[in-house]
Amino acid sequence: MSLSPLAAAIEFIGVEKRFAARGRSAEVLAARDIHFSIAAGEVVSIIGPSGCGKSTLLNMGAGLARPSAGQVRVGGQAVTGPNKHVAFMLQKDLLMPWRTIAQNVEFGLELRAVPAAQRHAVSQRLLQQCHLQGFERHYPNQLSGGMRQRAAMARTLAVDPLVLLMDEPFSALDAQTKMILQQDLAKTVASAGKTVVFITHDLSEAVALSDRILVMSERPGTIVEEIRVELPDRPNPMQRRKLPRLSQLVSELMTLLKLDAQSEVH
Ligand SMILES: Nc1ncnc2c1ncn2[C@@H]1O[C@H](COP(=O)(O)OP(=O)(O)O)[C@@H](O)[C@H]1O
Ligand SMILES: [Mg+2]
Numbered sequence: 001m002s003l004s005p006l007a008a009a010i011e012f013i014g015v016e017k018r019f020a021a022r023g024r025s026a027e028v029l030a031a032r033d034i035h036f037s038i039a040a041g042e043v044v045s046i047i048g049p050s051g052c053g054k055s056t057l058l059n060m061g062a063g064l065a066r067p068s069a070g071q072v073r074v075g076g077q078a079v080t081g082p083n084k085h086v087a088f089m090l091q092k093d094l095l096m097p098w099r100t101i102a103q104n105v106e107f108g109l110e111l112r113a114v115p116a117a118q119r120h121a122v123s124q125r126l127l128q129q130c131h132l133q134g135f136e137r138h139y140p141n142q143l144s145g146g147m148r149q150r151a152a153m154a155r156t157l158a159v160d161p162l163v164l165l166m167d168e169p170f171s172a173l174d175a176q177t178k179m180i181l182q183q184d185l186a187k188t189v190a191s192a193g194k195t196v197v198f199i200t201h202d203l204s205e206a207v208a209l210s211d212r213i214l215v216m217s218e219r220p221g222t223i224v225e226e227i228r229v230e231l232p233d234r235p236n237p238m239q240r241r242k243l244p245r246l247s248q249l250v251s252e253l254m255t256l257l258k259l260d261a262q263s264e265v266h
Contacts, residue, residue, distance in 0.1 A: 003074070003075030003076060003077060003085065003162065004075060004076035004077075006076070007073065007075050007076025007077075008037040008038060008039055008040075008073070008076070009038050009039060009040040009041075009042070009074070009075065009162055009163050009195035010037075010038050010061060010072070010073070010074050010086075010163045010195065010197065011036065011037040011038070011072070011073045012034045012035060012036050012037075012057070012060075012061075012070065012071075012072055013035060013070050013071045013072075013073065014033065014034070014035060014069060014070035014071070015031065015033075015034040015035075015057075015060065015067045015069070015070035015071070015072060016029070016031060016032045016033065016034070016067060016068050016069040016070055017029075017030045017031045017032075017053065017056050017057075017060065017065065017067055017068050018030065018068040028219075029219070029220040030053040030056045030219065030220060030221065031052075031053035031056050031057060031220060031221045031222065032220045032221070032222050033222045034057065034070070034221075034222060034223060035223070036214060036223060036226075038163075038195055038197060039195070040162075040193070040195050041193045041194070041195060042195055042196075042211050042212065043186075043189060043195075043196040043198065043209055043210050043211050043234065044196070044197055044198070044210055044211060044212045044213070044214060045197075045198045045199070045200055045205075045206035045209065045210040045212075045213045045214070046197065046198070046199050046213075046214045046216060047199075047200060047201070047203065047206050047213060047214070047215055047216065047253065047257070048215060048216025048217065048218075048221055048257070049216075049217075049218050049219075049257065050201075051218075051219050052216045052217065052218055052219050052221035053216065053219060053220065053221035054167070054199045054216060054221070055167055055199065056221075057221075058088070058165045058167050058197065058199060060072050060079070061074070061079065061086060061163070061165050061197065062079075062082060062086050062088045062165055063079045063080065063081045063082040063083055063086065064082060064088075066080075074086055074162060074163055075162055084112070084159060084161065085161055085162040085163060086161055086162070086163050086165060087108075087156045087157075087159055087161035087163075087164055087165070088156070088165050088166075088167070089152055089153065089156045089164065089165070089166045089167070089169045090166075090167050090168070090169065091167065091168045091169060091170075091171050091172050092172075093140070093148040093149055093151065093152040094152065095140040095148055095151055095152060095155070096140075097139065097140050097141060098139075099139075100136065100137050100138060100139060101127065101132060101135050101136055101137070101138050101139070101140070101143070101151045102120070102123045102124075102127065102136040102137065104140070104151060104155055105122075105123040105126060105127060105151065105154045105155045105158050106119040106120070106122070106123045106158065107155065108155065108158055108159040109122060109158055109159065112159075122158050123136070123154070123158065124136070126154035126157055126158055127151075127154055129154070129184075129188055130150040130151070130153055130154045130184060130188070131150065131184065132147060132150055132151060132154065135147065135151075144177075145172065145173055145177070146173055146174075146177035146180070146181060149169060149170065149173060149181060150181065150184065152169070153169070153181070153184070153185060153188075157188065157192070157194075161194075162195060163194075163195045163196070163197065164189070164194055164195065164196045164197070165196075165197050166196060166197070166198045166199065167199045168199055168200055168201065169181075169185075169198075170182065170200075170202075170205070171200070171201060171202070178202075178205070179237070179238060179241075182205060182208060182209055182237045182238075183236070183237055183238055185209070186208075186209055186234060186235050186236065186237050187235050187236075189235075190234060190235035191235070196209075198210065203250045203253045203254065203257075204241065204246065204247075204250050206253070207229055207231070207240070207246050207249045207250055207253070208237035208238075208240045208241050208246065209234070209237055210229050210234075211228070211229055211234065212226060212227065212228055212229060213226070213227040213229065213253065214226055215227065215253065215256045215257065224256070225256050227249065227252065227253065227256075229249065231243055231245060231246065231249075
């Protein structure tokens with residue numbers, strides 16, 4: 001798959017996803033009429049009610065699921081399966097417990113037969129950037145949850161993907177650890193010029209990290225609104241959190257999601 005430098009980093013063109021009926025359950029229309037385009041270097045969050053199809057969109061972006069209609073393109077090329085231009089990070093760190101942190105970070109490079117010295121150089125640099133220097137030879141179970149998510153971030157960046165797809169990567173962390181990891185992510189992504197599609201339930205997180213936010217409706221999910229964040233200092237989400245405009249944007253998002261005192265959990 002060769003990429004066009006002029007194309008959007010990732011685009012969804014008329015994408016729909018249906019899951020086949022199984023046993024007594026009827027067919028599920030998980031997402032419909034999805035159109036959006038993300039330019040290289042943009043950070044875009046997707047928010048929406050639980051079950052509206054957010055993870056389904058990312059799975060299609062990663063080539064782990066095929067659209068029932070429409071097309072996903074990365075760097076101008078149709079995504080037909082998992083490919084090296086896209087890396088995925090989830091709430092679960094998915095580190096391999098039998099490999100050290102450095103070996104986990106280098107795993108994707110090993111699969112690509114990158115020579116050991118080069119792999120080592122990449123993992124050293126990223127572990128330092130992700131504040132894990134000194135933990136290269138530790139095993140995942142020797143690290144805290146926040147450190148493991150940092151290691152997962154380093155592993156995701158190691159393969160130098162064009163697009164990072166992140167599905168609620170920090171949602172299992174405590175509030176302060178989460179802010180520190182957001183800061184690391186924002187800085188790293190800005191300095192490497194990476195494109196990110198970020199799913200979150202945390203509206204302040206979406207505003208603090210993103211250039212744009214796409215708001216989805218309830219299932220069958222479609223994008224009902226696009227918010228341009230237009231706050232300064234994207235590489236510094238902690239600073240952004242101090243701006244009064246951030247709470248104003250959060251309140252606009254709550255209105256769009258129809259979140260109020262009467263809201264119920266479905
Ligand atoms: N592999 C699957 N098979 C059948 N239904 C699925 C599958 N994956 C997701 N779904 C359904 O699609 C809908 C959207 O799911 P998902 O994308 O996980 O939502 P979200 O991430 O927004 O919470 C849900 O109703 C879910 O049950
Ligand atoms: Mg999900």
